[in-house]
Amino acid sequence: MTLDSKIPSGPLKDKWDKHRFEMKLINPANRRKYKILMVGTGLAGASAAASLAELGYNVETFTYNDSPRRAHSIAAQGGINAAKNYQNDGDSIWRLFYDTVKGGDFRSREANVYRLAQVSVDIIDQCVAQGVPFAREYGGLLDNRSFGGAQVSRTFYARGQTGQQLLLGAYSALVRQIGLGKVKSHVRKEMMDVVIINGTARGIVTRDLVTGKIESHWGDAVCLATGGYGNVFFLSTNAQACNVTAAYRAYKKGAFFANPCFTQIHPTCIPVSSDHQSKLTLMSESLRNDGRIWVPKKKGDKRPPNEIPEEERDYYLERKYPSFGNLAPRDISSRSAKEVCDEGRGVAATGYGVYLDFSEAIQRLGKKTIEERYGNLFEMYERITGVDPYKEPMQIYPASHYTMGGLWVDYNLQSTIPGLHVLGEANFSDHGANRLGASALMQGLADGYYVIPYTIAHFLASNKLEKVDENHPEFKKAEEEAKDKINKLMSIKGKRTPSSFHKELGKVMWDKVGMGRNAKGLKEAIEEIPKIREEFWKNLNVTGESNDLNIALEKANRVADFLEFAEVLAWDALEREESCGAHFREEYQYEDGEAKRDDEHFAHVAAWEYTGVGNKPIRHQEELVFENVKLAVRSYK
């Protein structure tokens, strides 16, 4: 199979306009004849569902949460990028495009990224029109801050809870359509499978998390907006329920999984304190605007931070990357933190932590300004650690945060299964090998508000779909398979809890497929993962009933997929024999420790095709063509 990205011809700047004109439309009166299923109601899912319903389509949404308002998009803190150039500091659509391609270490599609930069401008207008209370200056205009990987201030924010405000904006548009009867909302329902009829995705099977009932739902098109798979590392900044199940089951049905090894490790999280920990908490990257990152120059320096004199501190990011300093991109900042900790200069209880120090900013700007900018983050830090960051530097360390990889999609956001579209973090398309800060919210909303409403019309208008409903044999078959899977999980009756397997998998992934990877470790991981999986299917214990609300069963069902998916991730990391963006292979680095990219052999997307559990999947390639930017060594010095 050749991967056709369907990138429109013509100059980069005109591609999206031209494509929008060339795509087929559906007449307003005919739109109500179609039904679209939207799995996931985060930023991408909610914005898409609302926009499609506004156009007149019938939409059904699905979330495993009790309300669409709780999706993990809500936890994004820092902001959303847009090429508004409100600050007159030289920003432009072209610059946002260039920064994003460069930030992604030249492993994303130019055309997708350019479209993203173009629509970024509309997103801010749309959100303001909805009543999203972005931060403002005294003159009443919108305020901006800067984020990693950029030298302009293009990030819009709503205190430290931008994701919440944008999600609530999309959610308000969604509930409006629910109230109008154009969207049917299913809550506490988890997708178990995609149903494919005559080669086209025509519906899904879900499990009702309260009653355990397995149900079929048909549609004329299916959209997955089911987020990322960062929880494959067990500890991550993701919400507890975030999982790979929907994406992975689509993969098992024939959707290719692209670049799974591009997993972002966020540099500023609260370090691990002990073994009982269930998650790692992110401290917004925006803190790096005013906080300075350092470790002691001496190894094993155990003095309290305030007693270490200035000349004995190593502000390593400022030293290594003078032009970006503490605002170096996430992958570089994370890796630098790992380096200094591996050298034995780390702080925190485990030796795996670095300081993020606000003392100079407090002196310069006053405590009040810092409180206004970051007050809620400082409070959160104190609540979790018991330490007051106004008095003592924060301790931070990298943690799994976001996944650039995802289901492969073409320019129209359609996967390799016709009719199955993938939006937001669940797809792979825009961030390349590393995502810049404040770009996740931008991409989720771009896909939902401004891309899918056009491309799905084109899909529906170009394909004659037969009439199907839930009684079709393929639905019955998928229901039976889902029931079998649940019964299998319930019937093992072994000794170990679902979480214990998740933890065991997470340790292998973090140690061997984490921030620094090498062939030896990856090969070991590829041997160890199947063993954990085997043990899981022999020794798992799920208590309770399957026809009831059962949190152990929900967890087991998700862990089962992580245990298969982890192997795909490791294969991808092993076969990408270069370092690029967040994927750092220790064998491929320059003498100064910088990542060594191999454009000759790896300027492509790796898209994996399922071939059965435990079998090595087939690696397909989509070559990346760069006509508008020059492939360059990504320097932030």
Added chain:
Amino acid sequence: MKLTLHIWRQKNAQSKGHFEKFQMNDVSEDMSFLEMLDLLNERLISEGKDAIAFDHDCREGICGACSLTINGTPHGPEAATTTCQLHMRKFKDGDTLYIEPFRSRAFPVIKDLIVDRSAFDRIMAAGGFVSVRTGQPQDANAIPISKEKADLAMDAAACIGCGACVASCPNGAAMLFVSAKISQFAMLPQGQPERKRRALNMVNQMDKEGFGACTNHYECEAVCPKKISVRFIAQMNRDYLKARILKEKD
């Protein structure tokens, strides 16, 4: 530290619930409250017992899913803190804790500590939005909004929809939640065209769902993890009265 827990167990909405007693002997003070429950659940599953069901997701105080009443107080003893952000260092060795769901007539129990808060979604669907279609609206800076107004709107918008306000109110009122959304839009120019209609529709739906009315106990403000102020209730009442009694139109 050692703790004695009395946890509400209830099979489903139809059955009668009861407290079940658990002894915890190995709680560390760095654990979050929910990590302490994770520990207990791991033990229960290992013993072949049904795990205790509770809602939670982000575990960083923003999604609004967690919803435990701890020793009679929604979200427990620490001010401005959700259950998931509450840490065990706030408790003492030997403490006895009663853990219940967010109780209220309009929040029926689904199982154990999980309640059904879908009434909030229905109130939102009745008017918690600005009716604007996705499209190409005017430039964002074409609507200047003073910093004070924007900040105040943000104070209201910070609501996470957890329902602690309802659980704490002797009348089971949802007025803090509803007023936060009404006030956010009432303070912004974007919210003006539907302001009266919004107040009327959301309040009507709130009443339909079986929530009570405010009699100024202010328990809601005291337990709100996002410190939403009761002044927004006054704002909502003003808008509602103008629409309902004076029959003012938008």
